[in-house]
Amino acid sequence: MRWHGTHVAGIIAAERDNGLGSNGVANNVKGAWHYVLYLKVMSMIKILQQQLDMQQTMELR
Secondary structure: OOOHHHHHHHHHHOOOOOOOOOOOOOOOOOOOHHHHHHHHHHHHHHHHHHHHHHHHHHHHO
16 A cells, blocks of 8 residues: 555546556646655655654664
């Protein structure tokens, strides 16, 4: 389930009628991919910060 949101966002924003066999759900989302990427990067940063905080807490014990 870790990449579920990214997968769903890709389905929603997929380009229509591009001859590749997949059609997006939403209209006019050209350029919206960078918002999806930004949210993914920010969520990964949050996870890494939480892991670092846990590691530092364990080292203090």
